[in-house]
Amino acid sequence: MTPRPTERGAATVTACLALTALLAATLLFVQVGVVIIARHRAQAAADLGALAAAGALATGTDACARARDLGQRMRVRVRSCVVDGWDVTVVAELTAALGPLGTPDVRAVARAGPASIEQDK
Secondary structure (H helix, E strand, C coil): CCCCCCCCCHHHHHHHHHHHHHHHHHHHHHHHHHHHHHHHHHHHHHHHHHHHHHHHHHHCCCHHHHHHHHHHHCCCEEEEEEEECCEEEEEEEEECCCHHHCCCEEEEEEEECCCCCCCCC
16 A cells, blocks of 8 residues: 655645744834834934924024034935025935945935015915
8 A cells, every 4th residue: 555645744845934024024114114213313314304404594594504413413425515695405314224224325405594485475
């Protein structure tokens, strides 16, 4: 009599594949979360840097130096700072560390200055 083929071990293989898929999905979600957090940090630094620079314009101090100083304290690079009249535009950049998946740069832009209100004629 020949032994019949059985499906012994099929549940173990299926469970291992499901666990591998779950770990891969978890890793993907964590990496996306790291990039989102880096984007929020860069945007916060750009926003605060633009506001600090716009505030410095009123006192006559170096506006872009204030933005760069604030970016340095927040551990974010200020890539550019442009003063146009009373408006300041700041570009901040941060590198997100994703381990073996790379290190993408995340960039954010913010503008600060007085609100322009059109007068009714």
